[in-house]
Amino acid sequence: MAISGQxxxxxxxxxxxxxxxxxxxEQLFAENGFDGASVRDIASAAGCNIAAVNYYFGxxxxxxxxxxxxxxxxxxxxxxxxxxxxxxESNGKPSLEDLLKSFANAFIGPFVDESRSxxxxxxxxxxxxxxxxxxxxxxxxxxxxxxxxxxxxLMKACPGLEExxxxxxxxFLAGQLIHIVHIKAMYEQTExxxxxxxxxxxxxENIVKFSAxxxxxxxxxxxx
Amino acid sequence: MAISGQxxxxxxxxxxxxxxxxxxxEQLFAENGFDGASVRDIASAAGCNIAAVNYYFGxxxxxxxxxxxxxxxxxxxxxxxxxxxxxxESNGKPSLEDLLKSFANAFIGPFVDESRSxxxxxxxxxxxxxxxxxxxxxxxxxxxxxxxxxxxxLMKACPGLEExxxxxxxxFLAGQLIHIVHIKAMYEQTExxxxxxxxxxxxxENIVKFSAxxxxxxxxxxxx
DNA sequence: AGTTGTTTCATACGACAGTTTAAAACATGT
DNA sequence: ACATGTTTTAAACTGTCGTATGAAACAACT
Numbered sequence: 001m002a003i004s005g006q007x008x009x010x011x012x013x014x015x016x017x018x019x020x021x022x023x024x025x026e027q028l029f030a031e032n033g034f035d036g037a038s039v040r041d042i043a044s045a046a047g048c049n050i051a052a053v054n055y056y057f058g059x060x061x062x063x064x065x066x067x068x069x070x071x072x073x074x075x076x077x078x079x080x081x082x083x084x085x086x087x088x089e090s091n092g093k094p095s096l097e098d099l100l101k102s103f104a105n106a107f108i109g110p111f112v113d114e115s116r117s118x119x120x121x122x123x124x125x126x127x128x129x130x131x132x133x134x135x136x137x138x139x140x141x142x143x144x145x146x147x148x149x150x151x152x153x154l155m156k157a158c159p160g161l162e163e164x165x166x167x168x169x170x171x172f173l174a175g176q177l178i179h180i181v182h183i184k185a186m187y188e189q190t191e192x193x194x195x196x197x198x199x200x201x202x203x204x205e206n207i208v209k210f211s212a213x214x215x216x217x218x219x220x221x222x223x224x
Numbered sequence: 225m226a227i228s229g230q231x232x233x234x235x236x237x238x239x240x241x242x243x244x245x246x247x248x249x250e251q252l253f254a255e256n257g258f259d260g261a262s263v264r265d266i267a268s269a270a271g272c273n274i275a276a277v278n279y280y281f282g283x284x285x286x287x288x289x290x291x292x293x294x295x296x297x298x299x300x301x302x303x304x305x306x307x308x309x310x311x312x313e314s315n316g317k318p319s320l321e322d323l324l325k326s327f328a329n330a331f332i333g334p335f336v337d338e339s340r341s342x343x344x345x346x347x348x349x350x351x352x353x354x355x356x357x358x359x360x361x362x363x364x365x366x367x368x369x370x371x372x373x374x375x376x377x378l379m380k381a382c383p384g385l386e387e388x389x390x391x392x393x394x395x396f397l398a399g400q401l402i403h404i405v406h407i408k409a410m411y412e413q414t415e416x417x418x419x420x421x422x423x424x425x426x427x428x429e430n431i432v433k434f435s436a437x438x439x440x441x442x443x444x445x446x447x448x
Numbered sequence: 449a450g451t452t453g454t455t456t457c458a459t460a461c462g463a464c465a466g467t468t469t470a471a472a473a474c475a476t477g478t
Numbered sequence: 479a480c481a482t483g484t485t486t487t488a489a490a491c492t493g494t495c496g497t498a499t500g501a502a503a504c505a506a507c508t
Contacts, residue, residue, distance in 0.1 A: 017455085035259035039496060049457050054497060056455095135414040168430050175403025176396045183395055190359040206392050213441035214434035241485085263466060273487055278467060280485095 018056050020046040025053075026067045030123035034064060068127060069137070075110060076142045082106030083149045087156070096157045096215060100208045103150060104177055111181045112200055146170075160219040169215055176207045242280050244270040249277075250291045254347035258288060292351060293361070299334060300366045306330030307373045311380070320381045320439060324432045327374060328401055335405045336424055370394075384443040393439055400431050 015023075024045035028037035039060050043050045057063040086094045086102045127138070151166045161169075180203045187198045239247075248269035252261035263284050267274045281287040310318045310326040351362070375390045385393075404427045411422045 033259070035257070035495095038494080040494090049455095050496090051457075051498080052455085060496065135410055139410070139414060165430070168427060169434070171403060171407055171427075172400045172431060172434050175401075176399040178403060179395060179399025186359055186363070190363060203392060203395075206389070207396060209441060210393070210396055210435075210438035214438040217433060217437035259465090262464080264464090273485095274466090275468080275487075276485085284466065 017046070017048050017052055020048065021053060021056065021063065022067055022070065025063050026071070026123070029064060029067060068123070071110075071123065072138065072141045076145055078106045078109060079103065079142075079146050080149050083153050087153055092156060094153065094157050096154075096212050097208055099153055099157045100173070100211055100215075101204070103153075104173070104204050104207060107174065107177045108181055108200070108204065112184075154215070158215060158219040161215070162218060165218050169211075169218065172214065173207070173211050176211065177204075180204075180207070241270070241272050241276055244272065245277060245280065245287065246291055246294060249287050250295070250347070253288060253291060292347070295334075295347065296362065296365045300369055302333060303327065303330045303366075303370050304373050307377050311377055316380060318377065318381050320378075320436050321432055323377055323381045324397070324435055324439075325428070327377075327397070328428050328431055331398065331401045332405055332424070332428065378439070382439060382443040385439070386442060389442050393435075393442065396438065397431070397435050400435065401428075404428075404431070
């Protein structure tokens with residue numbers, strides 16, 4: 001069993017087998033769920049033999065964990081980078097709207113980017129329920145860093161904010177963002193007659209406006 | 225195959241087989257997912273033979289659909305009733321906070337009520353992803369009636385609201401509510417050290433405050 | 449050329465899934 | 479008591495799943 005020393009083509013359809021497996025698994029797991037995606041389908045989509053997943057990853061579970069971990073770090077980095085960028089561009093004193101908008105776009109970015117993986121949301125939503133990989137790694141690798149960075153940035157954008165309420169406020173923001181991605185997916189799968197069309201970027205703008213007002217309701221508290 | 229004419233004991237452990245199957249299936253589907261819950265387990269939990277699910281429901285899929293439909297109507301009724309009650313108690317002019325609070329409690333009520341079914345959220349979250357029963361019935365039976373009733377009530381509580389934004393605002397509210405239920409579930413499954421304890425009723429109160437401010441940001445628009 | 453270590457392949461294995469079947473048990477009306 | 483229709487049961491059927499195996503193909507180095 002060899003792990004290192006690959007050719008690392010990194011482009012084109014002749015990537016190393018591990019990468020092809022990870023890519024195929026990411027898509028199929030997200031589309032059909034952990035149980036719904038068979039090892040045979042994954043191997044077939046990756047253009048290799050069934051035994052490859054056991055040979056390289058030691059089993060279906062390990063492959064899934066690896067797929068998941070790959071998404072986690074990228075998700076966290078995108079969010080952290082978006083926050084840092086807003087902070088640096090505003091010399092440490094960003095407007096609340098700018099911060100929210102940048103965070104929101106980084107948050108839902110992976111879910112709408114068709115070129116990379118628009119199945120990520122389903123993959124993540126499944127994981128929130130099925131818990132194949134322990135919750136702790138998600139908390140430690142994504143939630144905690146994100147909450148910490150975003151909380152700090154919020155304090156700078158809204159100096160009057162009560163610190164103890166900040167995690168809750170971020171939860172509210174994240175909840176709205178996740179939900180509109182779900183709604184968007186629902187719109188794509190059914191003909192919602194008599195209901196208005198759904199535009200994601202428009203929804204994000206409104207979340208920014210909505211949440212900015214909600215957050216300010218907590219910032220103005222201290223001044224009264 | 226007989227469907228009608230049961231004893232309808234309606235209490236105690238000697239309910240008709242169909243009901244026992246539905247109850248057991250509801251719990252096991254929610255706990256382990258559609259694939260994770262085997263017909264054998266369900267029948268065993270219901271205290272009857274494996275063939276009963278095919279005999280009475282015509283297959284695992286049909287049983288699942290029936291479980292789901294049973295939850296849908298009850299969910300919708302709880303929400304509609306909460307809205308109507310607030311409207312009647314305030315003679316048609318409810319305060320925004322009262323309306324939001326009542327709706328929020330009706331919304332998350334089924335998810336926290338341990339006596340009835342605290343697995344409902346997982347069941348519903350799964351369904352949002354896996355789509356075993358067509359989305360249309362969910363849209364028609366729950367979303368549309370809820371949006372219609374809540375939208376009308378919102379207009380009465382906030383006369384200045386722009387009507388076209390109302391669906392979006394309700395989505396935001398629902399997104400926050402669903403998310404805190406998820407967060408609550410995460411807290412219960414891991415030891416979130418260094419993170420504050422999570423109280424659902426407290427979170428709901430804050431959602432009311434947060435969303436009331438957010439909604440008013442759209443109500444005061446017309447007056448400017 | 450030959451040896452060695454790695455990767456691919458077709459195939460087989462055991463387990464468990466949902467469903468079907470046919471007989472037994474039961475209830476009901478005559 | 480009998481006949482009739484309904485429900486329950488145990489066992490078998492068919493298919494698919496994840497994994498294991500051992501041989502073939504390949505690459506690299508002596």
